[in-house]
Amino acid sequence: MLKLFRYLKPYRWPVIMVMVLVLLQCLCELYLPTLMADIVNDGVVKGNTGYIWQIGAFMIGVTAVGTVVSILASYLSARISAGFGRDVRNKTFIHVSNFSLQEFDQIGTASLITRTTNDITQVQQVLVMMLRMMVMAPMMCIGGLIMAVSKDATLSLIFVAAIPILALTILIIAGKGIPYFKVMQKKIDKLNLVLREGLTGMRVIRSFNRFEHERKRFDGANRDLMNTAVRVNQIMAFMMPMMMLILNFSSIAIIWYGGLRVGSGHMQVGDLMAFLQYAMQIMFSLMMVSMMFVLVPRGSASAVRINEVLKMDTAIRDNARDTVNDSARGEVEFDQVSFRYPGAEAPAISDISFRARPGEVTAIIGGTGSGKSTLISLVPRFYDIEAGAVRVDGIDVREFSIDQLRSMIGLVPQKALLFSGSVTDNIRYGKPDATEEEVHHAAQIAQASSFIEEMPEGYESPISQGGMNVSGGQKQRLSIARALIRKPLIYLFDDSFSALDFKTDAKLRAALKDETREATLIIVAQRVSTVMDADRIVVLEEGRVAGIGTHRELMGSCSIYREIVASQLSEEEIA
Structure with missing residues (x-):
């Protein structure tokens, strides 16, 4: 979590201001019991009504100052945490937008959404608490101990027994609950994934009448998250009763032994009342720490997940060099290109070589899974190749800046x-x-x-x-x-005519000829009718080139192309 807090640098002065305000609030709260002791010892016991009114009015003033600084500290804490959350979300979104498809595949869209929203919100909530409680708790605890010892050092020995027991209780309970928080965030990921699939795929779910199946999937993920949340809350629920038990036993001990010391004349009644309040302040400061033990682990788990995203380097390196000039034509060349998806055993495409020239239409056709879409995704560098080279106007695409390369391309995706x-x-x-x-x-x-x-x-x-x-x-x-x-100079059509009827398809291709006369067209298609008129057809089979040529040339030289044509066209159309 500390790594994320580097984004607090723009808020260092407001943070310092919060520290100062919290310090003033603590001083006000620590001073009040002493004033109350003076009222009892010098006012009530001696019957001095004027002194009671005088110190009482002063207590009201101290309380008013404490209230004002508390409100200001809360306001500034909220502003700081909200700004911090905004900055981290912006940083995460910008970083993720530079990811290649490889990083999206690695983390998953559902998890990225959870990390950018829920996880950052968790850290933001912890920051609000830390700005107040993590500063206030030590001040109140140390200040309360000093003031309590100043009232009666002997009676303060009760803390020697109470505080270690309280600290040990917090550590044991927190130690059992902390591991569940990271598990919870992963189960929120799973819930988001199931929900996202269910909502985006609603048409398919309804058409196959699988709503009950999806409901059970969601219910399973939801119950899994609920069971983990219930388990961690059951563990953390022990903390407050245990702390109150220790607190109450400490109060009984203070009143019991304090009463004996008052009776023996070693302590005044007002000092005993002040001592009891200081004891409450010390115990409540430790309870604040226990609350942080509930929030910080979950925030830490979220911070780790956010840092995983921010530390992840994209596989696509942007050279940030402007290599595009006025004479750019948009000629695309694949030179013995091979590529495999991360973790895949076999390459998706192997040893692909062809040229797509300006003013010509280059079509890519092949069976399902032959590598057509993979091939054209290498031109805009959605992925980087494993071997060979993809060139535009003779320059390797890896030598272009990402912005300049993609500014030359007009992509129509498959979906x-x-x-x-x-x-x-x-x-x-x-x-x-x-x-x-x-x-x-x-x-x-x-x-x-x-x-x-x-x-x-x-x-x-x-x-x-x-x-x-x-x-x-x-x-x-x-x-x-x-x-x-x-x-653009290069058009990439990834099976972009599949949803069009034959008439619209033909009219669109005819209109494209005039509009893209000087550009390079690379068309991925399933229909033979879409590619028949292309200047060059690249036939792919299991990631390799099975043939390159015009329709007429391939009909004579490529058996795979002939099979594709025979499966789609009648003998009259082929003739």
Whole structure:
């Protein structure tokens, strides 16, 4: 947790101010019992009413000062912790946004969400408590001991027995409960994962009538978390009764032996009352420490998980060098490229070599799992290759800065993803400063203008989260428009026409020819009809190149391509 507290550096002066205010609050609270002792000893016992009023008024003033500084300390603590939480969330989000897909696969999206929200909130709550209690508890304990000894050193020997017993009780109970807190955070991860899958996959769940199965999965994860939470709370629940028991026995001992000392004339009644209050302050300061033992372990477990994310280096190194020049053309070359996913035994693709030139359409086709999507994900460096080289205009993609490399690319992913906002917002996502004419033109080329204009508010019609209020084909066309509006040098279409009917597919490809005449097009497709007219077709089989050529050339030279064609087209269409 201390590593995370480096983000408190901008708040060092407010933190110092909180320390000062808490110190003043402690001094006020420690001074009150002494004033009360003076009232009893010099006012009540001697019958001096004026002295009682005088010291009583002074006590009210001390109490008012203590109240004001306590409120200010609470306010500043809340501001510091809220700012700290905001800064750590921003830092975590920015760091995660630079992750490659490899890091996302390693940690998991559900866990990243939990760490960025729940875990940071846990640390934030602990910080509020630490700013107050971790400062106040030692001050009150040490100050209370000093003041108690000043009242009667002999009676203070009771603390020699009570404090070690109290400390040992806290350590035993906390030692049993602490290991459960890290387990709880992992089970929150599991609950988030099940919940996220259930909500995002609701259409599939309903279509297969598997709601009861998903309910049982959620109930299982929920009960698992509940059982752990109940167990840790059962352990921690022993702390307060045990502490109150020790506190009450200590009070009985103080009153008993203090009464004897008052009776023997070694102590005044007011001093005994003050001593009893100091004893309560000492014990309550130790109870504050016990509360920290409940919160700090969970906060520490959360801090460890946050630090794991912040310490994780991305596998994709950004060279941060601008290697793009005005003569950039966008020619893509794969030179004996091999790649395997982390932890995989076999490579996903092996020894791939081909060129995709500007003004040409390069299509990639193959069976499921042949490595098509993997191949094009290497161009924008979502993953880095294991061997060989991927080049753009003769320069290895690893020599570009990430921003410059991806600014040359317009990607339409296999799974079309839209963001909440309007239709215009989603198209303009590819180019934030695009004009209205550019938005309309991109939609027209993507064959999206017809259905957009039929929507109630046209281009300002709202798109729900994930694009759930539009069809799969409409999502794909909006995703294509989002890529087109960038006017990049390289277009990557990852099976982006699968949800389109044949007529729309044909019209879209015809419109793309004129729009992308000078750009490099790499199209991953399942349909033969989508790739037949391509200038170059790369056929993949089990991660290797099975053939490269035009449709006519491959029909004569590549048996795998012929099998794919025969499975999709009739003999008349093939002829």
